[in-house]
Amino acid sequence: MKKLLMATTAAALTAGMANAAGHSEIKIGVILGFTGPIESLTPSMADGAELAMSEVTESGMLLDGASVTPVRADSTCVDAGAATAAAERLITSDGVKGIMGADCSGVTGAILSNVALANGVVMVSPSATSPGLSDAEDNGLFFRTAPSDARQGAVMTEVLMEQGLKEVALTYTNNDYGKGLADAFQAEWEAAGGTVTISAAHEDGKADYSAEVGALAAAGGERLVVAGYVDQGGSGIVRAALDSGAFDTFHFPDGMISAQLAENFGSEIDGSTGQHPGTDSPGKELFAELVGDAFDPSSPFTPESYDAAALMMLAMQAAGSAEPGEYKDHIMDVANAPGEQIFPGELAKALEIIKGGGEVDYVGASAVELIGPGESAGNYREIVVEGGEITTAKYR
Amino acid sequence: MDFLNALVALSNFVLIPAIAYGSQLALGALGVTLIYGILRFSNFAHGDTMAFGAMVTILVTWALQAAGISFGPLPTALLALPFGIIGAAALLLLTDKFVYQFYRRQKAAPVILVIVSMGVMFIMNGLVRFIIGPDDQRFADGARFLISARDFREMTGLAEGLAIRSSQVITVVTAVIVVAILFWFLNRTRTGKSMRAFSDNEDLALLSGINPDRVVMYTWLIVAALATVAGTLYGLDKSFKPFTYFQLLLPIFASAIVGGLGSPVGAIVGGFVIAFSEVTITYAWKKVLGYLMPESLEPDGLVQLLSTDYKFAVSFVILIIVLLFRPTGLFKGKAV
Numbered sequence: 001m002k003k004l005l006m007a008t009t010a011a012a013l014t015a016g017m018a019n020a021a022g023h024s025e026i027k028i029g030v031i032l033g034f035t036g037p038i039e040s041l042t043p044s045m046a047d048g049a050e051l052a053m054s055e056v057t058e059s060g061m062l063l064d065g066a067s068v069t070p071v072r073a074d075s076t077c078v079d080a081g082a083a084t085a086a087a088e089r090l091i092t093s094d095g096v097k098g099i100m101g102a103d104c105s106g107v108t109g110a111i112l113s114n115v116a117l118a119n120g121v122v123m124v125s126p127s128a129t130s131p132g133l134s135d136a137e138d139n140g141l142f143f144r145t146a147p148s149d150a151r152q153g154a155v156m157t158e159v160l161m162e163q164g165l166k167e168v169a170l171t172y173t174n175n176d177y178g179k180g181l182a183d184a185f186q187a188e189w190e191a192a193g194g195t196v197t198i199s200a201a202h203e204d205g206k207a208d209y210s211a212e213v214g215a216l217a218a219a220g221g222e223r224l225v226v227a228g229y230v231d232q233g234g235s236g237i238v239r240a241a242l243d244s245g246a247f248d249t250f251h252f253p254d255g256m257i258s259a260q261l262a263e264n265f266g267s268e269i270d271g272s273t274g275q276h277p278g279t280d281s282p283g284k285e286l287f288a289e290l291v292g293d294a295f296d297p298s299s300p301f302t303p304e305s306y307d308a309a310a311l312m313m314l315a316m317q318a319a320g321s322a323e324p325g326e327y328k329d330h331i332m333d334v335a336n337a338p339g340e341q342i343f344p345g346e347l348a349k350a351l352e353i354i355k356g357g358g359e360v361d362y363v364g365a366s367a368v369e370l371i372g373p374g375e376s377a378g379n380y381r382e383i384v385v386e387g388g389e390i391t392t393a394k395y396r
Numbered sequence: 397m398d399f400l401n402a403l404v405a406l407s408n409f410v411l412i413p414a415i416a417y418g419s420q421l422a423l424g425a426l427g428v429t430l431i432y433g434i435l436r437f438s439n440f441a442h443g444d445t446m447a448f449g450a451m452v453t454i455l456v457t458w459a460l461q462a463a464g465i466s467f468g469p470l471p472t473a474l475l476a477l478p479f480g481i482i483g484a485a486a487l488l489l490l491t492d493k494f495v496y497q498f499y500r501r502q503k504a505a506p507v508i509l510v511i512v513s514m515g516v517m518f519i520m521n522g523l524v525r526f527i528i529g530p531d532d533q534r535f536a537d538g539a540r541f542l543i544s545a546r547d548f549r550e551m552t553g554l555a556e557g558l559a560i561r562s563s564q565v566i567t568v569v570t571a572v573i574v575v576a577i578l579f580w581f582l583n584r585t586r587t588g589k590s591m592r593a594f595s596d597n598e599d600l601a602l603l604s605g606i607n608p609d610r611v612v613m614y615t616w617l618i619v620a621a622l623a624t625v626a627g628t629l630y631g632l633d634k635s636f637k638p639f640t641y642f643q644l645l646l647p648i649f650a651s652a653i654v655g656g657l658g659s660p661v662g663a664i665v666g667g668f669v670i671a672f673s674e675v676t677i678t679y680a681w682k683k684v685l686g687y688l689m690p691e692s693l694e695p696d697g698l699v700q701l702l703s704t705d706y707k708f709a710v711s712f713v714i715l716i717i718v719l720l721f722r723p724t725g726l727f728k729g730k731a732v
Contacts, residue, residue, distance in 0.1 A: 201705055205637070207634035210417075211413075211678045211707055213409075214679050217409060217683070218698060219698055220682075243545075245408070245544065245557035245558075
């Protein structure tokens with residue numbers, strides 16, 4: 001009797017273990033700044049990533065029915081020490097196979113160099129945009145579904161070059177955003193054969209920009225590039241330039257483009273151009289439908305978070321393994337052409353195609369296209385001001 | 397032709413903006429210098445007095461605009477100016493009654509009054525933000541340009557445009573009128589003479605029967621008028637934002653000290669010295685020189701002495717130089 005009991009228990013155990021092997025659990029870390037400066041954005045970002053995971057789990061297609069469990073951790077956005085410790089815990093105690101995160105560029109770099117590299121874990125950040133991360137040493141482990149800020153400089157150069165311009169004057173708001181964007185643009189522009197006649201900073205919150213405009217006008221140029229903020233000094237510069245007749249047309253990066261711009265200047269800036277992140281991909285609407293009222297799908301970086309998690313899981317399927325060292329090489333493949341385009345809500349279909357040996361081109365909620373060292377090319381809406389209205393020229 | 401182009405470019409980017417800015421600084425510095433001369437302390441609350449006066453003017457302007465009253469091609473704010481002056485005068489007289497009077501009776505040292513005026517500055521600063529908010533306010537209306545750059549180019553056929561904004565002309569004209577009235581008042585009227593007497597020698601003035609309370613009251617009234625006019629003109633010409641008036645305090649004090657604290661003529665000259673140096677030193681001379689020089693000598697660089705980031709530093713450098721070599725200022729004011 002006793003032997004029988006033991007045998008049954010043993011059989012049950014083995015069965016249980018076999019069962020567990022069939023429906024294994026894969027853990028993915030979600031490390032975002034749930035406290036700190038961007039704590040208002042992170043809940044919907046995490047929800048976005050977890051939505052992709054539950055979609056995959058429900059489909060039962062990943063690696064023969066594996067379930068994906070998210071494990072949240074707090075990056076704090078600003079405290080590199082706390083973020084590193086949190087990531088360390090995710091890997092050593094929770095045993096995550098990949099990290100969806102981190103969010104801010106500083107902590108992302110810290111986790112990458114201190115934890116992810118040392119443990120060989122894949123990281124896909126939905127929101128780190130610092131150009132510095134493009135050159136960071138990553139052993140092919142680091143990806144991002146957000147474009148580097150340097151990318152906008154390249155797009156800006158394309159837009160202006162296509163209009164046949166050769167000489168521009170450049171002014172930027174005196175902070176990390178303005179300076180970074182201005183430097184990125186100047187490097188791209190000069191590499192493409194253009195000339196920057198002057199690159200001058202302006203301070204926000206001044207009443208009078210006539211001295212700055214005087215210098216810009218003296219340097220001259222066919223167009224004035226204003227890398228500033230529309231509700232700050234950027235508008236002051238444009239106003240002073242128009243008043244003194246120094247420049248008639250301008251080029252505006254993302255910080256300048258809003259309804260406020262058209263309201264401030266109307267048809268005075270007709271013929272001006274600009275670009276800001278934006279996409280006409282159907283992915284965005286599909287994502288919004290998929291989310292419904294569960295959380296805010298249009299909150300910044302939420303679509304990117306869904307895409308970051310989805311990419312990791314599709315790459316696992318393509319590699320046939322959840323081990324970071326094996327699936328890291330497949331992320332670029334699933335993200336880019338060739339293959340069937342995959343939109344939000346179609347993860348099950350994608351898993352099935354990959355399982356059948358086919359190829360997918362993941363488009364997702366944010367029209368993902370990974371370039372260079374595994375970062376999003378970003379999608380920009382090129383605008384032109386006509387009759388006092390901001391109109392879409394095209395998407396690129 | 398080249399010479400004309402150079403002249404026009406210079407006027408458009410240097411002369412006209414500097415003259416307008418200089419007039420605004422001069423009006424502000426006159427207020428500071430009067431308080432220093434008669435009440436004998438440096439009033440740090442002056443920038444925020446300007447903001448307060450301009451704020452009242454703006455509120456009345458909005459009311460007038462809403463009622464459909466306009467001033468033809470001139471900005472409605474000029475109609476609202478008297479109300480702004482009354483508002484600022486009420487504020488200053490109340491502050492004097494509740495704050496400065498106490499310290500004056502105690503014969504407090506000037507340095508204590510300076511600190512007191514700083515406290516007053518923060519309160520006024522908060523008051524303005526509380527009433528109108530910290531953001532930019534738009535209240536200019538009427539014709540924007542006397543002549544716009546595009547029209548000028550079409551009229552003259554020159555390559556360079558010359559833009560003259562109506563606010564710049566109004567600033568200069570108003571400043572001239574206000575200064576003329578002020579000097580007439582100080583030199584010709586009985587009250588003005590008694591104020592100067594009080595400023596020159598307080599004890600002697602008291603002995604000869606001058607009522608000190610009246611002198612103090614008139615000083616505040618004049619300062620209120622000067623501050624409101626300066627604040628409103630600055631807001632019209634540039635933009636109204638409470639914080640910029642706080643920043644304006646520095647060039648205003650620099651103007652008053654360079655000219656010689658306590659000397660009205662000095663305040664005016666100081667205002668223009670500061671304004672012209674700020675603009676000319678940070679101006680890139682490439683274009684003007686390009687027109688004037690023969691082609692072979694045309695400059696490649698921008699020929700800019702200092703980047704525009706250092707605009708505020710210029711007034712301080714001038715201030716230090718003047719204090720080192722002429723501590724009483726250009727026009728023999730009182731030693732600081």
